[in-house]
Amino acid sequence: MLTTTTTRVLEPAELDAALAVLDRDPVANAFVAARVQVAGLDPWRLGGEMWGWYADGRLESLCYAGANLVPICAGPAAVRAFADRARRSGRRCSSIVGPTEATAELWSLLEPSWGPAREIRAHQPLMVTEAMPPDIAPDPLVRRVRKDEMDVIMPACVAMFTEEVGVSPLAGDGGLLYQARVAELVSAGRSFARVEDGRVVFKAEIGAATPRACQIQGVWVAPEYRGRGLSKTGMAAVLGYALRDVSPVVSLYVNDFNTAARATYRSVGFREVGAFMSVLF
Template identity: 80%
Template sequence: MTQTTTRVLEPSDLDAALAILESEPVANAFVTSRVQVAGLDPWRLGGEMWGWYADGRLRSLCYSGANLVPICAGPEAVRAFADRARRAGRRCSSIVGPADPTALLWRHLEPSWGPAREVRPQQPLMVTESPSADVVPDPLVRRIRKDETEALMPACVAMFTEEVGVSPLAGDGGLLYQARVAELIGAGRSFARIDDGKVVFKAEIGAATPQACQIQGVWVAPEHRGKGLSETGMAAVLRYALADVAPIVSLYVNDYNTPARKAYRRVGFREVGAFMSVLF
């Protein structure tokens, strides 16, 4: 009979954890990028990494921080992670990850953690290794400089509020969110087109590893929508990402956002799976 156990991983478990994370470089890009920088120390990582063991071997992970993220987790591991999360109580603002294990995790947790503010059960995961020749990158989309942070912030806040449904300025007055925006700008992973001092398109490379990176925060100013800026802007960001960051670029999008899915396909992305998000 298989013996299983679950525990919080320690810095000495780093190699084993990275082996699991890097087995699915696209799906795990967000957590992998954090672990590669911060290791497994909870303070530096911003949360705990739980490990599920079968017969003494580490098989699955679950990141428990601002997000709860199941990683390479089958039904038994998901059940064990749900039991641990239930005992600890909800500390995260969302559950997010590959659709199947995330859906199962939510089914286990909903009776004690629910109701959620919103559930997005199917968010297509899209990837590309090369840009489409059909869309010419917008030459005015460029990296944002540190001295342009203040000019970019209103667009970032508008995007977040539109996408998540709450303002990132709530709670701590936006200090954490502003720090994250500044971090991405400082890393050279924030891009925008600014016309007459106003952002008309923006996007970031939010997670980055040597194997894969993930574009996030795509936004077009409302008065400029329908002009193809999302396609030409994304083509420009994709060019930067493939040249400077990683050989595989990914993103995930809400299934009901048909215009965005069509635009991303035109730029060269294809759907390879699905994520799910539970927002609190």
């Protein structure tokens, strides 16, 4: 029995069908689900197109095509279809990121026309927790960043991004888009820091948030403060805010070579449940 498949850009009226696909894995899909729940499927509001792969008229898989290219619940046939469409469209994204198996297959199909990548991070453990650590006291000095503290938080955000990604977020447009994203998280009450003498010594954000799961990102300790345990107590504090105010499940993903960070996250209760892969351009 033959299955008829097709791939196309989703229409705004298909929002419920898209959310149903995203809801199959609320942790792995938190980043895209959070955007869709706020912006719907209109490309202008969403910041990109949402491609759908249909089998016998039923929506089975998605691919977010914006600043990132993100395969969602995509098996081999869907990945091939998304790769074909991406090749025809040309590369517009700064990275491909998603669950390891689908992302690796997508990159293998795109590399001949899109390569080489600036960096490939082939295994980034996805970690989750649903509870506060019983034996670690949260840092009482970690608090929400105020809206009037953009000049305080921005240098730390820029330093973290540059250290993590390998390029400055101020390149290109002078940092306007990046500053807008930082301001968005501050305004939403999802940016947290420990500030001493007007300077950030620890920070982290809840970057994506849905009623079912949220994702911590941008964890950073000022270099001269590292080794003092601030990341552990700071993460415990941010985790408390996340579980109390945002979602019942908190996730993050981390580079496999960052053994210190992985140990910190395990110490506050995170466990590995999967892995992501990132291809950076």
